[in-house]
Every structure is written in C-alpha cells, then in structure tokens.
Amino acid sequence: MDANIMFLATDSSRAASPLPRGCTFRESDWHILAGFWHPVAFLHEVTPDKPHAARLLDVDLVLYRTGDGITVARDLCPHRGTRLSRGFIKGDEIVCPMHGLSFNGEGRCTRIPSVANPVAPIPPRLKLQTVLSQERYGLIWVCLSGEPIWPLPEWPGIGNPAFSKLFMPVDTWMAAASRHVENFNDIAHFPWVHTQSFGGDTDWAAPHYEVTHTAHGLSFWIPYLEGGNRFPDGIEAERRQVVYRYDLTFPFSTIIAVEPQDSDFVHYFADTVCPVSAHETRIFQVVTDTSGNPDPELWTRDAHIINAEDKPMVEEQRPEDLPLDLRDEIHIPADRLSIEYRRALVGKFGLGAPLTS
Ligand code: FES
Ligand SMILES: [Fe+2]
Numbered sequence: 001m002d003a004n005i006m007f008l009a010t011d012s013s014r015a016a017s018p019l020p021r022g023c024t025f026r027e028s029d030w031h032i033l034a035g036f037w038h039p040v041a042f043l044h045e046v047t048p049d050k051p052h053a054a055r056l057l058d059v060d061l062v063l064y065r066t067g068d069g070i071t072v073a074r075d076l077c078p079h080r081g082t083r084l085s086r087g088f089i090k091g092d093e094i095v096c097p098m099h100g101l102s103f104n105g106e107g108r109c110t111r112i113p114s115v116a117n118p119v120a121p122i123p124p125r126l127k128l129q130t131v132l133s134q135e136r137y138g139l140i141w142v143c144l145s146g147e148p149i150w151p152l153p154e155w156p157g158i159g160n161p162a163f164s165k166l167f168m169p170v171d172t173w174m175a176a177a178s179r180h181v182e183n184f185n186d187i188a189h190f191p192w193v194h195t196q197s198f199g200g201d202t203d204w205a206a207p208h209y210e211v212t213h214t215a216h217g218l219s220f221w222i223p224y225l226e227g228g229n230r231f232p233d234g235i236e237a238e239r240r241q242v243v244y245r246y247d248l249t250f251p252f253s254t255i256i257a258v259e260p261q262d263s264d265f266v267h268y269f270a271d272t273v274c275p276v277s278a279h280e281t282r283i284f285q286v287v288t289d290t291s292g293n294p295d296p297e298l299w300t301r302d303a304h305i306i307n308a309e310d311k312p313m314v315e316e317q318r319p320e321d322l323p324l325d326l327r328d329e330i331h332i333p334a335d336r337l338s339i340e341y342r343r344a345l346v347g348k349f350g351l352g353a354p355l356t357s
Pocket of ligand 2: 194
C-alpha cells in the first residue's frame with residue numbers, strides 16, 4: 001500500500017522498497033532501467049551557487065557542486081525528509097532549508113546548527129543517499145542501482161576534444177523515452193514531418209538498410225536527398241545529398257553523423273534522454289561538426305525546428321508505452337530499426353516481462 005495511510009508501520013524500514021513512491025514504471029522494468037546510465041543534467045545547469053533538482057525513473061535527485069565536483073543524491077534530507085534542492089549552498093556544502101543541517105560533497109553531515117556543543121559527534125546515519133554519477137560529453141550521468149550493466153555511449157565527433165560542443169536548450173516531452181528514441185531513429189517520417197527543416201520529397205522510397213548489432217547497441221546508415229542546404233561548408237547547392245549514420249546505445253542514446261556527399265564536412269547530432277517518469281522525458285542534445293567551431297545560432301535553430309516538428313507527433317502517439325510485443329503494431333519495411341530495438345529491449349534486457357500472477 002502506498003497512499004493515505006498517514007502513519008508508516010513501526011517496522012516500515014524492514015519492508016522498505018527501493019521503488020520510488022508512485023512509481024509509474026512496471027516494477028521489473030524499473031529495476032532493469034535502474035542499471036543503466038542515464039543523463040540527468042547538463043554540467044552547465046549545475047551552478048556553484050545553488051542546488052539543482054532532477055528526477056530519474058520517478059526518483060527525485062539533488063545535484064550540487066563543491067570543490068570536489070558534482071554530487072548527486074536523493075533529494076531528501078535524512079533528518080525530516082525535506083527536499084534539499086530547496087536549500088542553498090554555503091561554502092563547500094549544501095544546507096537543508098528546514099533546520100539548517102549542512103552536508104559535504106560526500107553527503108556527510110558536518111553541522112547541526114541547533115546543537116549547542118559545536119564539537120558534539122554527529123551520527124554517521126545523518127548522511128545523504130548519494131548515487132553513482134559521472135561526467136561525460138558535458139552531461140551528468142547517473143546509475144541508480146550503483147552497478148551499471150551497460151556502458152555510456154561512445155560518440156564520435158562529440159567526443160573529439162578538438163571540436164567544441166554545442167548544448168541545445170533542454171526540453172521535456174510528455175512521452176515515453178522509448179517512443180522518443182524510435183522517432184529519432186525513424187527514417188520514413190522525414191518528408192512528412194520535417195517539412196520546414198531537412199525533409200525531402202514525399203514520393204521518396206526509403207531504401208533497404210541493414211541494422212547492425214554493435215557492442216553497445218544498433219547501427220545503420222542510409223542515403224537521403226535533403227529538401228534544402230543547411231550545411232555551412234561553402235558548397236553552393238539548392239539541395240544536398242547526404243548519408244546519415246545512426247548509432248544507438250541502449251537504452252536511450254543515439255548519435256547521427258550527417259555526411260553531405262560532396263564535401264568532407266560532417267555534422268554530429270547526439271540525442272540522449274532522461275526517463276523522468278514513464279511518460280515524461282527530458283531531452284538532452286549535443287551537436288558539433290568538423291569545422292571544430294560549430295555555429296551556435298545555425299544549429300540551435302536547426303534543432304529547434306526539427307524538435308518542434310517531432311514533439312507533438314510523439315507526445316500524441318498511443319499507446320504512450322512502447323509496445324514490445326511485435327504483434328501489437330503493424331510494421332512497414334522502413335521499421336527495421338524499430339523492430340530490432342524492440343526485440344533487443346526484450347531479448348537482451350528483459351524489459352516488458354510478462355506480468356506473473
Ligand atoms: S529536515 Fe533537513 S535539517 Fe531538518
Ligand atoms: Fe524527426
């Protein structure tokens with residue numbers, strides 16, 4: 001039982017479940033997803049002057065910066081359960097807004113202001129529930145289980161220190177992370193949805209493509225004739241013939257290398273998303289190109305138009321949850337990636353396991 005009981009039982013800590021209250025995921029899926037790294041914030045969102053709130057898999061998190069780097073913890077003061085993200089940073093510590101307890105970068109309590117004796121020992125249990133995190137590609141990644149079952153994506157271009165990275169404005173889609181991923185990897189929608197951006201002719205027949213199983217996910221490539229010319233590579237042309245190389249890292253990260261065929265220029269567009277809850281997804285996108293100095297205005301506008309075209313379509317897909325039984329939706333030949341993705345989520349990781357009893 002989860003709601004409307006007012007008092008937790010006197011043995012409630014023995015019965016405590018790691019599942020968050022009001023969990024919107026099926027229990028077995030939550031445990032599997034908790035074993036992956038997920039992005040929860042851009043580094044630049046976590047400023048030294050205040051805590052940053054995030055939510056992953058229905059778990060509220062607080063991120064704060066100290067001299068030791070960024071700490072991620074459950075957004076819960078161990079004293080009386082107040083949200084630490086409402087607090088503030090003082091010196092090198094986060095301070096709870098309720099009774100002023102301070103916690104250092106390891107999450108250990110260092111000060112209880114209402115205790116008269118300043119050298120009185122502080123109970124070791126007054127410690128934040130920190131979670132495993134790391135920084136990469138300008139993002140903070142979190143693994144809630146503490147035991148990652150899968151690596152972070154390896155992103156060409158974005159990972160090249162010679163190329164500066166552009167961080168797109170963050171957005172939230174009221175859609176499942178998996179629906180977003182499938183949309184990002186869907187090719188047949190280009191001419192229909194991306195009419196104001198790169199979409200080409202609606203009589204385009206999507207070519208046959210092969211999906212390759214990589215060490216970390218799935219990849220494929222296709223040629224495409226874009227409807228315009230968005231590349232700042234000095235080529236004068238009304239439209240550009242490109243190759244898109246997709247590389248998906250399970251469960252929710254994809255990079256596309258966009259290669260105009262008449263130049264050496266390559267545009268990299270990485271998309272990784274935080275499953276905030278089952279139908280709420282925070283979108284993080286990182287862009288660069290082989291100029292090494294990508295144009296922020298150009299690529300931010302490009303990403304904005306593309307996302308604005310996709311977002312309402314995906315938010316209104318039904319069912320909201322990705323059907324993992326392949327018989328539940330009808331597939332067309334261009335769906336090869338989507339079919340392999342659904343198969344892998346089930347076959348490799350056990351997501352969508354049948355409900356027993
Ligand atoms: S609830 Fe945080 S200090 Fe009391
Ligand atoms: Fe799209």
